[in-house]
Amino acid sequence: MTDIYDVTIIGGGPAGLFSAFYSGLRGMRTKIIEYQPKLGGKVLLYPEKMIWDAGGQPPVLGELFAKQLVNQGMTFQPTVCTNEKVDLIEKDENQNFLLTTHNGNKHYSKSVIVAIGGGIIQPRPLEVEAADRFVGKTLHYTVNDLRQFRDKVVMISGGGDSAVDWAAELLYIAKQVIIVSRRDKLSAHEALVKRLESSSAKILLNSRICGLAGNEGMIDQVKLENIHSGDMMMEEVDHLVVNHGYNRDSSFELAENLSLEMKDDYFYVGNAQGYTSEDGIFAAGDILTYDGKINLLVGAFQDAVNAVNSAKTYLEPSAEKVAMVSSHNKAFDEQNKKLIREMLR
Structure with a gap:
């Protein structure tokens, strides 16, 4: 029996990890595929850099910030596949997306979020x-x-x-x-x-x-x-x-019946809601371009939320357009109780 996910996220950097967190919050069965052996994306290239421009986050070293991103991304326990490069995206006979990686593995998904940033980064x-x-x-x-x-x-x-x-x-x-x-x-x-x-x-x-x-x-x-x-x-x-x-690789090819509009032969043209020119394929972070785009960490997080919300309503047109805020969301009830108990010790 084919194992089909609600959303597969290509890329395990800031946009991909926050997409995984938010898709879990929205009750979506989620998978991340990352080419590098570790999650964290481009932030891992600058472990000793101080990051000042993440909202509500005191200045933090890149290494620690990457760990925090990964921990948050794993909140709802997505499936994670590292050391895998997506070579081809196509659709099967049931109109699910089929992602084939460099080692021949096949991943099935109802929707895709591309969050590969500047691509596979090699100095x-x-x-x-x-x-x-x-x-x-x-x-x-x-x-x-x-x-x-x-x-x-x-x-x-x-x-x-x-x-x-x-x-x-x-x-x-x-x-x-x-x-x-x-x-x-x-x-x-x-x-x-x-x-x-x-x-x-x-x-x-x-x-x-x-x-x-x-x-x-x-x-x-x-x-x-x-x-x-x-x-x-x-x-x-x-x-x-x-x-x-850095040399960069946009990672994958598309089957002939799929098409993504591109700019400068690399970036995917879309809108602020994460839509691309191909139904069911969404994008977040630096790989996505649109009017008003913010190429900062805060912009990657906003892109991630919008892409997940769009994927959710793509799969379930009657679903709420946005998730309930975390302070009232029942998805965090057990975690909140645990955290409060630890704080009161």
Whole structure:
């Protein structure tokens, strides 16, 4: 017998996890399919970043915020499938959606919410010979623990927002911060750039990394080339953080009888209620574009609520358009009693 879910959410980031929470609140049988081995999405790339712009949430480290998102998303115990990439979406003879993943697994669902954000995120690697031998020790594509850089010489390759942001945070931790960019100026937020320019950071523009020297995973020196003059120089470093952006993959194809309108060959065109151009397929978060779109965490959460509500009424046209607020919702009665008992101990 085919196991059919009310809604299958593709993507386990903020939009996908809040969709799972809200669909559970609405009594929908829910599944999440996530390509990465862990839930949390892009937030996991910045575990040491402080998040300030989530409503009602005090400033919180990305790592903790991701854990909180996952805990909330699991409130109603959705089925979770990690390490699975959706390759194809089609419809079966009963008009249910059939999602086939890269390993041949088949998932059946009455509706779908696409919440893949910027797609399957893979950091662009440093294209330097033998760079792989330093990855995980002194060559980093993400920063999981700032303490490893204390009193060290840290080079950051990249001139965009993320690279400059890391450089600014490391000013008070590292012994020396060196930032390298191929461009003739840093392209990050103006306030961050000014902060770096007025600091002790060493900024090397019009330069690229062309070689690494070291042993047993430990970088000793980085070889740089001026892209205009061709001049070479060596910089002694302890750690190298590479932030050259990310490759993204929108994850799946559609059967010929299904169609999703797209913008810029990636984003799904829809509306604020989470509808796309294909009945039964909804979207939430960065993957969805519409007039008035807010590309912030708060926007992802609103998208998730709207997509779930639309999926619910798609399946049950007579259903309420929105769920009852949590303070009065019977779905939380038992949890509330438990929490109150713990608080009164």
